[in-house]
Amino acid sequence: MDVDAEVDVAIVGAGPAGTSTALHLARFCPALAGSTILIERSAHPRSKLCGGGLVNDVDVLLHNLGLDVGDVPHADAAWANLHYQGRGLRMRLGDIAFHVVRRADLDAWLASRVRDCGIRIRENTLVTNIERTAEGVILETSTGRIRARAVVGADGSKGMVRRMIPGEERRPVARLVEVVTPPRPPKGLTVDDALFEFRNISEGIQGYSWSFPMRTDGELMRNWGIYDSRLVGTSETGSLVNYLKEELARHGLDIADYRVEGHPIRLFMPGAELSTERIILAGDSAGADPLLGEGISLAIGYGELAARALVDGFSSGDLAFAGYTRSVHRSPMGRSLRRRHLAARMIYGLRSSFPQRLIWWRIKPLLRTFIRRGVFSWAVPTVHSKSVSFPPSGPLQPVQGV
């Protein structure tokens, strides 16, 4: 079959999962990174619907790559307030609760760092079809046909690469909607407080509504939204927008004054396969956090694991990636994801208000410790290790036409 370009690795999607995979490849194995291409349907900076909350694990993961997230314009949420019906737990992870970025800024910054490493990003290129052949994987794109020896599906929750993995369509899909408003904080909180309000669990929402400070073009604003994991069966709820409307009204805002946008998130499931021959998934495509819908730190974490799997696969000549799912599950990130899955099933399965009050009002020290140590803080700081010399078994495929 005629192709326009031939590469060792094609990464579909240049969000945090795709750029992290590329950046980790550049660190672990520059030669393999040199025959890697990222394919992105839009062009950076591109907008992406997201609360933009970056937890402490993002700092650690990027620091391991020699990057400082402080270089991206951001606001800091000084405290996170986890409430049920207006009261609950106040906590932070270190000096602050988390950073808040605009995704257009974060993703464009990561893409620039990828280009700094000499890795090509082919933007404005939509992957429309994927086919596995004896020689590799053929990607049909809007700008030509690419053959890759291995493909990373980092194309997000609505992506197409994951459809190559048998059984993956059974994973739950959470729904989210959000609005951006002027910076007025929720009642009783300050401008740099973040709020997570879990009151709607009792009405069948398997999640929470949020309010984060954020910065847009240097100006302080607020991001409000609602997350419904739909993990425990299907939520018997109506429009998410109505719940968000009620939450905004409680804080003196009228949703009609703002633009409401929604997007799904594909969730992590402990039993789900994340790879098949020549193909591995990373980021939302593999599954985000079922408890909080958090996915940026995980996308970056998946990128590291995907890069390790690629280096191992190309070094051994075995591109079946049979051990990738297990390596994700056994990693500190995978263990955190399994705990989050369990916690989400327990908390969102208990609809009556008595257990919810117990969780958010009474067992605060336990909850705080679980969130600090069981949910977050899984990323391990590393001293920069030497890169792998590659390949031990033969010359690289030439990279053409990219």
Ligand SMILES: Cc1cc2nc3c(=O)[nH]c(=O)nc-3n(C[C@H](O)[C@H](O)[C@H](O)COP(=O)(O)OP(=O)(O)OC[C@H]3O[C@@H](n4cnc5c(N)ncnc54)[C@H](O)[C@@H]3O)c2cc1C
């Ligand atoms: C409303 C909302 C609020 C959120 N808030 C937070 C939060 O505060 N903190 C947090 O950590 N997480 C949050 N998340 C989750 C977070 O946005 C995701 O987990 C994160 O974006 C996953 O990164 P990714 O790289 O896997 O996917 P994406 O960021 O979705 O990137 C995928 C990329 O692939 C490209 N692509 C897709 N299909 C193709 C194709 N066929 N061909 C070429 N390119 C393609 C897309 O254009 C995109 O650039 C939120 C999500 C939503 C919807």
